[in-house]
Amino acid sequence: MTRVGIQAKGKDAFSAHHQDARRELVRALAAKRPDALAAWLKTHRLQAADLTWLQQQGLASFGFYRLQEAELLDNLPADMVSQWQAIYYETSVTSATLDWETERILTALAQAGMKFIWLKGAALAYTVYPNPACRGRGDLDLWLPLDQWPQAITTLEGFGYRVYIKENRPPALVHLTGGEQKMIASAHLRLVELQWPAMRGEWIRRTTAIDHVGIWERATPIALHGIPPVHVMTPEDTLIHLSVHQAINHHFSSPWLRNLLDIHLLVAHYDLDWQALVTRAREWRLATVVWTVLSLAQRLLDTAVPAGCLERLAPSPLRRRLMEPLHLERALIEMWPGGYQRRRFLIQLLLGDRLRDMARLLWRGVYPEAAWLRARYGVETGRSLWRVRLAHVGQLATSARV
Secondary structure, three states: OOOOOOOOOOOOOOOHHHHHHHHHHHHHHHHOOHHHHHHHHHHOOOOHHHHHHHHHOOOHHHHHHHHHHOOOHHHOOHHHHHHHHHHHHHHHHHHHHHHHHHHHHHHHHHHOOOOOEEEHHHHHHHHOOOOHHHOOOOEEEEEOOHHHHHHHHHHHHOOOOEEEOOOOOOHHHHHHHOEEEEEEOOOOOOEEEEEEOOOOOHHHHHHOOOOHHHHHHHOEEEEEOOEEEEEEOOHHHHHHHHHHHHHHHOOOOOOOHHHHHHHHHHHHHOOOOHHHHHHHHHHOOOHHHHHHHHHHHHHHHOOOOOHHHHHHHOOOHHHHHHHHHHOHHHHHHHOOOOOOHHHHHHHHHHOOOOHHHHHHHHHHHHOOOHHHHHHHHOOOOOHHHHHHHHHHHHHHHHHHOO
16 A cells, blocks of 8 residues: 555545545535435435445534435435434434533633633534534543643542543643643543643644734633533634644544534634635645645535635645645545554645745754753753654654654
């Protein structure tokens, strides 16, 4: 199997016809028009493999809701409807449990006087999806300042959560570069993530100029039943954040199309200030990332993106040609895995806005600052630091072969 850029076709790759049919299916589901779904069902036969594919894409519950809303379930085989209904009801039960857990956590944090911003899937489920059960989720992402983490951790421990520290993200590194603190519980939510700042990581730190202070100050409160008002990002900031999450954090891998659907529904739900979005994306050096994700959403889901917006965000023609071997549309439809180190690295290099930032990313990836090495590996200066530096380069060389 080819592991860089171009993905080998393989025995499980879809035919071009199958790809087109599934593109049309997802586009019809996203359209929120009964006639679009009805037209698809007239020309295609929904098969069990399509339901499995929707489930793997994280779209099965959303698809069932749309078909039920359009009163089209009678057009499907009874056994498929039963199977699909079971998936939706299971998601609904899980969603109800998550609703209860989310309510008590957010209420406790708000009553303790903490200001936080509710991020990503859980927030989207309550704001842009027609029903929270349509958006599968298993965690709760909260952005709050580092000085509030001890209080938040104590509150969550009172609910049975425990701190989980990733081996490659020790607390010292989180405090130096930003990161997250995972809190895990065996029941209810799989985990709660305390995050600071909202967008972080080496790629963000080395190549962008994100105004996190502005994002924090622009956040607006929303009222939900049974929960004190909680803050969410503005729609424009949310779209940029979701674009970074799909492109840089997930490298256009799992959950593939569900991330695009989040953006599609966000655009459909709000009257976005596209001028502000373009200005921020360009000032923050995220224009290529946002252009790539919005272009995919437009082509695959018919997301209503103004033409002038894409033109102002677009990278150079040369950059676009260099991106073609990534086959991002195919990767999303065919659910290519995201674990190939060289493909991830290629995506990160091609999505940076400035060449000099990419050069800095390369250099500091191989030769990081001493402070970073001390925080990451827990070493001091001197000979031990050089041994760790050499070991770090060896790890990079090993991962590059994966």
